[in-house]
Amino acid sequence: MGSLRGRDVLSAFDFNREDLFRLFDLAERLRGEISSRGILDYARGRVMVTAFFEPSTRTKISFQFAMARLGGEVVDFIEEASSIRKGETEEDTMRILDGYSPDVIVVRHSRPFFPHSVKDIVKAPIINGGDGTNEHPTQALLDVYTIWREFGRVDGICIGILGDLKYGRTAPSLSYILTRFNDVTIYYIAPRQLQVREEVLKKIEGRVRYHLVESVEEIASKLDVLYVTRLQKERFEDPQEYERLKGSYIITRNMLEKHRKIPMIMHPLPRVGEITTDVDTLPQAKYFEQAKNGMYVRAALLKEVLGV
Ligand code: ASP
Ligand code: CP
Numbered sequence: 001m002g003s004l005r006g007r008d009v010l011s012a013f014d015f016n017r018e019d020l021f022r023l024f025d026l027a028e029r030l031r032g033e034i035s036s037r038g039i040l041d042y043a044r045g046r047v048m049v050t051a052f053f054e055p056s057t058r059t060k061i062s063f064q065f066a067m068a069r070l071g072g073e074v075v076d077f078i079e080e081a082s083s084i085r086k087g088e089t090e091e092d093t094m095r096i097l098d099g100y101s102p103d104v105i106v107v108r109h110s111r112p113f114f115p116h117s118v119k120d121i122v123k124a125p126i127i128n129g130g131d132g133t134n135e136h137p138t139q140a141l142l143d144v145y146t147i148w149r150e151f152g153r154v155d156g157i158c159i160g161i162l163g164d165l166k167y168g169r170t171a172p173s174l175s176y177i178l179t180r181f182n183d184v185t186i187y188y189i190a191p192r193q194l195q196v197r198e199e200v201l202k203k204i205e206g207r208v209r210y211h212l213v214e215s216v217e218e219i220a221s222k223l224d225v226l227y228v229t230r231l232q233k234e235r236f237e238d239p240q241e242y243e244r245l246k247g248s249y250i251i252t253r254n255m256l257e258k259h260r261k262i263p264m265i266m267h268p269l270p271r272v273g274e275i276t277t278d279v280d281t282l283p284q285a286k287y288f289e290q291a292k293n294g295m296y297v298r299a300a301l302l303k304e305v306l307g308v
Pocket of ligand 2: 056058059268270
């Protein structure tokens, strides 16, 4: 059996099929152990640094909880309270954090490939917690873990990924991780201006089936999963374009009830109006459960990367 011990996790392509099934099984095991024992001791004596240069609720907190549940320690770097404010560079900051010998560093940054650019000045394994528009590999990990838990498989799945596919990073990573499964179909659903980037399609070419469409209605009857994403307001170059596109796709209970039931509705969150709250109580609305699953599968990932 392989392992991710000591490895950087920068891209969803860093997980092979065997890694994924091993992590799913480990996440299930840890879920049981955490539920009966609360705090485990696998990571006792190990330290994780979270270095987030961009806002986060789920990724940062679920990694911190995962490490706490594994019995390890967490040190949180807070940019707004750091010497970045005195003009220190981010590269020097990473060098300093690494100098205290953490066992793993989770990094998020608004600049694509920031974790890649510092991996050689940092000795600790780096886990990419989101780098600009590029990727969010551990989000993809929890997404496929959630699909696997729901259907008992990911092979053969038909998924519609809806929303801002141009500036979003969850759609690329989810697409990449889905290449590890067989017979997957992806429908990219977006207004033309926000369709998925060419570079993403190039990387999945020949490895999954995909189609570009403009509305959910066209393909609702085919989907096993509808994966909704928000407009990435902070990444729009033209605020007026954001205003024009705001509200161009909204999933409501009424709209869902008009079609054949889509078995599963997902969203990486945060949502900012693209799924109305009346959807939350439908049994197929899985986005809050999806966020919870993140903690268990990130605990599994940390356990492997730490080699504990
Ligand atoms: N939280 C996810 C991310 O950081 C999705 C989003 O912010 O829309 O990419
Ligand atoms: N899904 C996700 O990455 O959420 P945060 O941005 O809150 O971490």
